[in-house]
Amino acid sequence: MVSMHRTTKIAIMLAVDLLALPFCILVAMLLRVGDLSLAVHYGPLSYLLVALVTIAAFSMSDLYRAVIRFIDQRMLAVTGLTLGLAVTCVYVVLFAINDEKFPRSVLAIYWFIVFSYVVASRITVRNFLRNHMNRGPAGDAVAIYGAGESGAQLALTMRTSNEYRPVCFFDEKHVLNERTIAGLRVFHTDRLVEMVSALNIRSVVIAIPSVSPARLRDIMQRLAEAGVTTKILSRLMDLADDSIGAPEAIRALKFEDLLGRAPVPPRVELFARCVHGRAVLVTGAGGSIGSELCRQIVTLAPRTLHLLDHSEFALYTIKQELLGSHPEVRIEAHLGSVCNAGLVERVLQEGKIETIYHAAAYKHVPLVEANIVEGLRNNVLGAQVIANAAERFQVDTCVLISSDKAVRPTNIMGASKRIAELIFQAAATRFAPRTTFCMVRFGNVLGSSGSVIPLFQRQIAHGGPLTITDPDVSRYFMLIAEAAQLVIQAGAMAEGGDVFVLDMGEPVRIVDLARTMIVMSGLTEKTPHNPEGDIEIKYVGLFPGEKLHEELLTDGKVFPSEHPRIMRMKESALRPGILETYITCLMMACDTNDRAMIESMVKAIVSEYTPQCQPQPVPAVAPGPVLVRPHLLKRLTSFRI
Incomplete structure (x- = not known):
């Protein structure tokens, strides 16, 4: 029956109804007159006429076009109402012609009988088909x-x-x-x-x-x-x-179900303003944020997308992915450092770049804290090279991807991002209105390299423990797609020197995140009260320069933007000439590799920078050479970020 042609199924339903409906009117007549001889006295033509009127009513209610397997209460209700209208019309006609031979009260009895027939027949067939189609191993x-x-x-x-x-x-x-x-x-x-x-x-x-x-x-x-x-x-x-x-x-x-807020959707009219039909450059294109930016940008039909990254493997990987998904977009890959002014200027000049998204930066706090010279050179010089080149070649829009760690920084990474913000703010003062400079500041991005989610996943796969620096530490979280969409929309809303911040709801305690991941992996936490649990949570102390709670907003003025969930800020900035002198001195201090001198220069530029005087020693937390437990890995693979 399921494999029959639709026309055949309708023909069968019509044939069955043509046989059943006259019988229904006969039953109604018997209930009314109580005598079979009187019931058949009216002749077959009367019964056939009522049946045809009923079938016409069924057709008007789309009963014959409905898929019986999915017929529902709404369809049956519509059929009953249509049938009632048809019976009422027949009653009015009989009343108008004053036909005394046909008992009109039969029609009311007929409606109840036919409606019961329709419900019983369709529901029975529906259940039969569902049971027939679902034969097989039970779920x-x-x-x-x-x-x-x-x-x-x-x-x-x-x-x-x-x-x-x-x-x-x-x-x-x-x-x-x-x-x-x-x-x-x-x-x-x-x-x-x-x-x-x-x-x-x-x-x-x-x-x-x-x-x-x-x-x-x-x-x-x-x-x-x-x-x-x-x-x-x-x-x-x-x-x-x-x-x-x-x-x-x-x-x-998914973890976004537990973020504490609904994901922020992009505004369509903002999304393509700085990308569609334009030549776009993404620095750090092979990184977590940079690669997601590229994935979003190619969907907006840029004229050309230029990728810049110093990692050959990361650059090759993202280029092949983009070519595979959008072969119609022209993609140019450039291998090298964003600190290479000659390379950056050549890309901007030859590519006639109109929009820049500057995502290239070192962002891992402990690594940058242990390698402050390279961290400062990459993050500060990179931002300076991009800002100067954008002005020289009259780029329309230049967006810096910053971090919540730039707000009252306690580590070199956060301070370097704040200096990068100051560079873009100074550029907005010097070069407006030829180039619009702006900054985007957001918190932790789920699934990005070095974020806590992949670390916890690896630790769960090894059987634990999950390492957390402090039981009270909390962070703001956003989806990687949200981060990329925020960056693209910020460029469209920027007026020059703006800092854009996403409304990220309430911060999430890392210990709550760890416990959630344990549960989502189908495991239980091992505690003194539950010694038979699967995964232990271990506290290892704050890393050097790490905060208990991150901030997104400073004491600057906050304004609404064109997007209701994105805030715009105006913050105090250094005069361009003074900032350039400071940065020159900072790079000279980096040449000495003298940490005290370097931190003094950073403090001179970023007055709110407060480094930890006595960094806490951090015990080794990486798991030893333990094979991944197969049963844990199997559970973990079903967990989606």
């Missing part, structure tokens, strides 16, 4: 967390899938305990462990569309303690789409 036993409307719809959708076999609901409302919804028993969440064991439940799907990140973390913790994997309903609207089944509507949890 794993799955429970649904949340017995609301979303959960009920999800349960009905799951029944059409071989992958999932819903067995019960869990809900926090005591009033729903032991009730039945969508054919499944509801249990209070206090009985979670008991019922998971009794029903052999393998996974639980969270079906609460408005769940907050904090509550979601609590639910995940409870489910992990019960020993089940956690998934989540992707979108409620997917369940209303007949073409989408349960496997497509359900997905694994």
Whole structure:
């Protein structure tokens, strides 16, 4: 039946209805007159006429165009209303012609009988087809967390899938305990462990569309303690789409579900303003932010995209990826350092660059703190070379990617990024309006190289421990796509010398992040109260120059921007001539490799720089030569950032 042509299926439905509907009017007549001889007295033509009117009503309600496997309450309700209108019209006609032979009250009885026939026949066929199509190995036993409307719809959708076999609901409302919804028993969440064991439940799907990140973390913790994997309903609207089944509507949890805020969508009218049809240069194109910038830029149809990076492998990798995904875009790769003024000027001149996104920088705090000379040269000189070259070749827009660590910095990396901001602010003063300079400042980017997420993933794969510097340390987090979109939009909104900051919600405690990752990996935390747990969390002390809490805003003035979730700031800046003299002295201090002298010069440029006087020793935290545990790796691969 499923493989039949659509026309054949409609013909079969029409034929069955033509046989059944006259029988329905006969039953209605018998109920009205109570005598078979009187019922057949009206002749077959009357019965056939009523049947044809009914089929016309069914056609008007689109009953014959509906897919029986997915027929729902709404379609049956529309059919009942249309049938009622048709019966009313027949009643009016009989009343108008004053036909006393045909008992008009039969029509009301007929409506109830026919509607019952339609509901019973279609639902029976629907259930038969669903059961027939779902024959095969039964899916794993799955429970649904949340017995609301979303959960009920999800349960009905799951029944059409071989992958999932819903067995019960869990809900926090005591009033729903032991009730039945969508054919499944509801249990209070206090009985979670008991019922998971009794029903052999393998996974639980969270079906609460408005769940907050904090509550979601609590639910995940409870489910992990019960020993089940956690998934989540992707979108409620997917369940209303007949073409989408349960496997497509359900997905694994992602860390962005737990960010504490919804991802910030880009403004379409801002997104392509500085990119579409233009020659664009991305420095540090092989890095985490730079490569994502390139991926976003090629979708906006630039005239040419120029990539600059000093890592041959990273540059080759991103170029091949971009050529594979967008072969129509002209891509030029340039190998070399952003501190090489000759190389940068040649790229800008020959490529006729109109927009620059300066992402090249050293950003790992402990490494830069241990190698301050190279860190300062790369981050400070690189920004100076880009700013001077952008002005010389009259680039339209030049955007610096900065960091929250530039706000009241306590380490060399943060100070170097603040100096880079001062360079761009000075350039905006000198070169406006020929070139628009601006800066983008954001927090930790999920999944970027050196971020805490990949570190925790590696440590979980090795069986732990997860190393955290301090139990109170917190950070702002954003998605890597959000970071790239923010950079591109900032250039479109810039007026010159602006600092743009994304509204990143509340900071996230790193220890909460670690515990969330343990739970999302299907594991439990090892503590004195739970010595049989899988992964231990270990505190190792703050790194040299590390803050407990990062900041995004200084004491400068904050203004709204064209995007409601992006803030614009104006901060105090040094006069260009004074700044240039300071930087010259700083580079001379770097030549001496005298840390005290270098820090003094940095302090002269960035007055709010407060280095730690006695850096805390950091014990080695890298795992030894331990093989990755296969069962942990298998769980970890299902966790998506």
